[in-house]
Amino acid sequence: MPIGGPSDSSPSRSRRRDAARVKAKELRVSQKKKDRRNKVFLQGGMAIAAVAIVVLVALVIVNSIKPAGPGPKNMASDGALIGEGLVTARTPALQPDANPRPSEADPTGAVANIRLYVDYLCPLCADFEDANTEQIAQWVDSGAATVEIHPIAILANKSAGTKYSLRAANASACVANYSPDDFFAFSSALFVDQPKETSPGRSNDELKNVVTDSGVSEALSSINSCIDDGTYESWVEAATDRSTAGPIPNSSIESIIGTPTILVNGKPYTGSFDDPKEFASFVQQALGETYSTSTSTPTPATPAP
Template identity: 45%
Template sequence: MTDSDSDDQQNGAPSGSSRGQRRAAARAKAQAARQRQKARARRGRWAIQGALGLVIIAVIVGIVLVVTQSVRPEGPGPANMAGDGITIGRDFKAVPADAQSASAAPSPTTTAAAADTVKISVYLDYLCPICGSFGATNNEYIKGLVESGAATVDYHPIAILTNQSLGTKYSQRAANAAACVATYSPDAFFDFNTAMFAKQPKEGTAGLTDAAILTLIKGVPKITQTDSIARCISDKTYVPWVVSATQRALDGPIAGSSIGKVQGTPTVLVNGQEYKATTPFTTAEFSNFVVTAAGNSYSDTATSSATPTPTKK
């Protein structure tokens, strides 16, 4: 033992070995504290990384859902509109046609009419004021041709003025209602179409509510299955078809016609030839165009046989 150690012990001071032990213990405690701190830091990083991982997974799932919903196949389109239009023949009977996918390319209806039967096709928007004017001028003339069997008329409801009704999407809703009528009460479609334009709202207004459209429909004497039509309107069953059919018309081609695509409404075709009208419309001008388009196979005073139901291939 050294003199200094002896002195420390005599004075009650800790020996050098005791001080060393305490220093070692302090170092051990400090090291343990640092390890605990590092462990907490690692756990914090893991928690952050885990949370980020969950966020990334949620984002990926969200993207997948959006993509899946955007590319999912749509439900069926309306019945009797396989070519994106309903064909009305003699005695105002609709030519039957199977439903197709709302997003499918239109397959033209094969209306095997008599040789002297004219095919009139009308692309219309129920908010379009010019469509209303064309109908007001020529509806009775077309009605006479169809009633006698001298012509058939195809109606193609589209919605190019959806954003012109103060946010209510009247054009789209009206075209959906037309698809509902075509599906559940097709033989009343001519009268429904006439009634819709008789109550046509002005462009730039909110248009008719769904309830008002349904009231109008119930006022058409030939309408049947009004409960099914009401659900169809309320559920907006055929809105996806309206959107797709409108885009198809605007993109073209228009099968069996002289035009590549629809550029506005009304677009009126007679035997595939576009009626380029002057305004104001006159029945004389349209009837002359019908005769010209039909050529030698037709005169507007002719009587033809009834339009036969197309043969399914």
């Protein structure tokens, strides 16, 4: 009688081992397929997420950039021209990418043309405004002078991130568009209790209060919406770029390098900003020089100091 177990025990173990190896191989193949699928799904998910992020960033950028639109009416020269009776000259809106149309100086040489390039956050602009606005208003009201005010925003990054210069200039453009004969009063009012550089400046609601306090009574709802919407901010930026790149028409300077820049009959004023007598003397001198080269003969109506 043979010693040991059943005669087929070894083959059975061998078959079991072979079966186990086959099963393990199948599991490995299956796992590799699953890993490849997961990798594909992961890469696809990452690609989708990346596309979503790109789209989101693009939307944020697009929404943060205001499309170029027409400028305000009555500022086709990039400034508001105010004449006798403090009436603002009417002009059509400047279309996107259109060149400004310089205002024409008085052909007789008898009227002083004063041009002011101002930033509503500029403290020197406030000094000049405080010292000279009353006499300029008298000259312009009587017809002895015109004043053309160009709001620009070269200090837009000096207000704790609120871009006050840009918003204030936009507000002035809103007034010029909807209530042009109130532009001079509103522009002057922006310099009263002027915010300091590096401060946030006035909020939009506070700018709207200045509109009301300065005596603007026409189209208040439209002006307020214009301020909130930043309707003319892209135009202000374009006008600022034009002034700082130059050329400055009908003047002896190439570009605006700081504010205030004050031109009288095209000549830059370099005297004291807070001395009204010195400025009045300069206006008379510039007016006299212009008149002496004019071919017309009327007696010039020079502004009184």
